[in-house]
Amino acid sequence: MAAPARLSTRLLNICISSFCKAHQVAKAESVYVDGIRLGVLPDVVTFNTLISAYTRFDGFDSAYSVLYRMEKAGVSPDVVTYNSLLAGAARERELSKTLHLFDEMRQRGIVPDVWSYNTLMHCLFRLGNPDEANRVFKDIISQGLEPHTATFNIMINGLCKNGCTANALMLFRNLKRHGFVPRLVTYNILIDGLCKARRLAAARRMLMELKSSGYTPNAVTYTTVMKCCFRSKKFEQGIEILQEMMSNGYTFDGFGYCTAAGALIKSGRRNDAFECMEKMERSGIGPDIVYYNTLMNYYCKEGKVGAAFELVGEIQSRGWKCDEYTHTILVDGLCKAGKVKDAQGHLQYMNDIGLSSDLVARNCVVDGLGKSGKIGLAMKMFKSMKLKDSCTYSSMVHNLCKAGRYRTASKLLLSCLKSGIKILPSARSAVINGLRSCGLQREAKTLKSKIKLARVLHH
DNA sequence: TTAGGGTTAG
Numbered sequence: 001m002a003a004p005a006r007l008s009t010r011l012l013n014i015c016i017s018s019f020c021k022a023h024q025v026a027k028a029e030s031v032y033v034d035g036i037r038l039g040v041l042p043d044v045v046t047f048n049t050l051i052s053a054y055t056r057f058d059g060f061d062s063a064y065s066v067l068y069r070m071e072k073a074g075v076s077p078d079v080v081t082y083n084s085l086l087a088g089a090a091r092e093r094e095l096s097k098t099l100h101l102f103d104e105m106r107q108r109g110i111v112p113d114v115w116s117y118n119t120l121m122h123c124l125f126r127l128g129n130p131d132e133a134n135r136v137f138k139d140i141i142s143q144g145l146e147p148h149t150a151t152f153n154i155m156i157n158g159l160c161k162n163g164c165t166a167n168a169l170m171l172f173r174n175l176k177r178h179g180f181v182p183r184l185v186t187y188n189i190l191i192d193g194l195c196k197a198r199r200l201a202a203a204r205r206m207l208m209e210l211k212s213s214g215y216t217p218n219a220v221t222y223t224t225v226m227k228c229c230f231r232s233k234k235f236e237q238g239i240e241i242l243q244e245m246m247s248n249g250y251t252f253d254g255f256g257y258c259t260a261a262g263a264l265i266k267s268g269r270r271n272d273a274f275e276c277m278e279k280m281e282r283s284g285i286g287p288d289i290v291y292y293n294t295l296m297n298y299y300c301k302e303g304k305v306g307a308a309f310e311l312v313g314e315i316q317s318r319g320w321k322c323d324e325y326t327h328t329i330l331v332d333g334l335c336k337a338g339k340v341k342d343a344q345g346h347l348q349y350m351n352d353i354g355l356s357s358d359l360v361a362r363n364c365v366v367d368g369l370g371k372s373g374k375i376g377l378a379m380k381m382f383k384s385m386k387l388k389d390s391c392t393y394s395s396m397v398h399n400l401c402k403a404g405r406y407r408t409a410s411k412l413l414l415s416c417l418k419s420g421i422k423i424l425p426s427a428r429s430a431v432i433n434g435l436r437s438c439g440l441q442r443e444a445k446t447l448k449s450k451i452k453l454a455r456v457l458h459h
Numbered sequence: 460t461t462a463g464g465g466t467t468a469g
Binding site for chain 1: 460461464465467468469
């Protein structure tokens with residue numbers, strides 16, 4: 001009698017797995033329920049399949065709740081169960097949850113494998129803890145576990161992301177000497193790391209090494225290098241790379257075009273930006289919401305808020321919805337056009353339609369009020385904001401200075417220093433210069449030394 | 460299970 005039961009569990013698992021692979025978790029669940037009704041007992045594979053699907057399509061919490069069901073059914077979780085949960089939590093950037101799960105796993109006597117460690121390392125790096133990640137890496141080796149290529153890539157990536165590009169490069173060289181064969185991913189990681197560390201010559205050499213290893217740069221390589229060009233104000237080169245991407249078929253979506261256009265708009269090169277958008281239009285890639293947002297931003301920066309608003313109708317006629325970016329661009333466009341009242345109205349509209357992530361739009365309005373001389377209203381709005389970020393504060397400090405209220409600006413700046421909120425250097429010097437300009441030399445000096453002290457304390 | 464990732468404010 002045991003054999004048919006096992007067989008039917010296998011069939012159940014195959015069935016559940018097929019539905020999960022087709023993103024149909026609800027159907028997989030109904031198969032599970034039908035199975036139970038027919039007396040088919042689920043096993044650890046059944047639950048692991050469901051957990052893995054839930055982490056992918058429904059989020060960590062629903063995946064974790066399967067663990068309870070599993071235990072109720074008398075099935076014990078294994079290393080695969082926990083690896084899925086770890087990956088799910090890490091994917092949602094629930095880093096402390098990931099660490100907690102790792103402990104939980106060990107407390108239950110489940111021995112982590114190399115993938116559990118990989119996820120743990122990745123998580124520690126994201127938490128900004130490269131030393132701890134390095135310890136885990138050494139643990140893997142000392143336990144005699146066989147590291148996977150991904151293990152090395154996670155290490156190299158983590159070191160780069162934590163500002164240890166030199167160490168990453170050293171590790172890469174050492175590994176290569178010991179027979180490690182880098183993948184294209186590895187090269188892309190290093191090129192990005194070197195670009196962000198502004199080591200452009202080294203990045204270029206790595207790109208050559210990538211090619212001489214027999215790899216062809218892919219879309220990731222291109223986007224990475226292009227962003228790097230724009231960041232270092234090499235606009236012509238950036239545009240050339242976009243052109244190369246186009247001719248090599250790497251602009252299969254709007255990413256390349258909109259990245260380039262966004263960077264060009266920001267640096268004031270609006271004609272070049274518009275050309276990028278035209279290239280995208282001509283390429284036959286259909287416009288998407290980001291395309292429209294970028295175009296709207298272009299119009300707003302050109303001072304053509306009306307043209308930007310006309311695009312709203314076009315978006316809606318396609319049956320799409322404007323997102324928080326769209327509305328924020330419009331709010332800012334109105335502010336910059338001197339129509340702060342309309343901007344406030346549009347902000348209210350954003351809230352009415354249920355767009356709750358409006359911090360940037362609020363920041364725009366606070367700044368708009370300040371810049372149009374309504375410092376009292378700006379201050380009132382600033383005080384009413386529950387959520388603020390360093391932009392909110394920087395903008396307020398700037399506008400207080402503009403209104404000649406240097407003492408208030410100084411007080412606000414000091415409170416930021418105390419709580420570790422970063423204020424733009426230009427806003428800081430505006431306060432100091434302002435205090436000086438009205439004869440408050442001593443206050444200016446005290447403030448300056450306090451800024452210095454805060455810099456030491458926060459480093 | 461590891462890489463880039465487009466659009467908004469100071």
